[in-house]
Amino acid sequence: MSERSTTSGKPTRWATDTAPEHSQWYVDRFRRLAAEGVDLAGEARLLDTLVPPRSRILDAGCGTGRVGAELAARGHTVLGVDADPVLIEAARADHPGPRWLVADLAELDLAAAGEPEPFDAAVLAGNVMTFVAAGTEATVLRRVAAHLHPDAVIAVGFGTDRGYPLGDFDADVATAGLLLEHRFATWDLRRWRDGADFAVSVLRRPA
Template identity: 40%
Template sequence: MSRWEELTGGTSGEDYAARFAALAGSGRDMHGEARLCATLVPAGARVLDAGCGTGRVMIRLTELGYDCVGVDLDASMLAVARKQAPHLPWIQADLATFDPAGLHGGADFDLVVAAGNIFPLLATGTEAAVVSRLARSLRPGGLMVAGFGLDEAHLPVSPTLTLPEYDDHCAAAGLIFVDRFATWDAHPYEGGGYAVSVHRAHRG
């Protein structure tokens, strides 16, 4: 069982969506992730939203002209995503066993985005397998961007994954470090409890 399932029981989709809707209603900018993705790959690029949740990031990327597929294990989150954008491809799957080659268009994504603390909320011990699966979904030269908390102030659970461990998993999966930011608005990372990391697949 993932740490997310332990935390929520897999029934938090509507509550999660309501919380973000309230933030948006208060004037909070909710599209930093999509904006950063748009600086990494051009419109029209193929994007895999890994741990897409209720679809906030993927729906925005689609509006910006990207060809997106969303994958998440939580049926309650996907139910919200499908209600909001029934025309988009939402797939229920465990990222640790997900086979991107089985998707329409195959494993040939220009970008994988993992927002929303995906990696710290995986089942403990599956992090390397998930990085490997996501790396295999990239075309040669494709990018993976992942943002997650590193301490209890930035996570709903106790931290289990460090940046060096994440980088090691990426290297083992054939990914090359490109850049790291402190926020999805691309502020420089100078230490701290949250990081957004960009890695690139070998160009082949």
């Protein structure tokens, strides 16, 4: 992830909780991990199992583009959005092919950016939900869902010890009009247990 500057005037936690140089550190870190051959495709593998071939996927809070790039390599059409221009610049440099846009998830309006076609799925990986502006979580989920086809899925993963309680997330899911279908403790589908330090939730926009 993710989200440094916004158009709403309300700073994201990516902006308030990290130093200005953190974005470049994040870029450098994932470039190093990729060069070392570390497996960075777990989130993409999961989402790939949830959608038909050649789906249209929204990578919301795309960061440096590693998830969206892997989905594109698997044949999907990907649009990545992130509020941090440093991360979007890195995504464009490292992963040409998908379209990468600077956008505030709390005010997401992709039709205005020339992308009116709905998506078949969305993914919010890399602790995106713990970095959006405090109090905008339900709005973020609602704005992402508004860009999806009915019955589309949203895969969301974040650490449960990062200041956004899972109970609050579930309440925000309901407020956004989404349904929780599955929950796992990791992106490789280890069984969920209460108290796990990470949660992967598969949501669905009602048909």
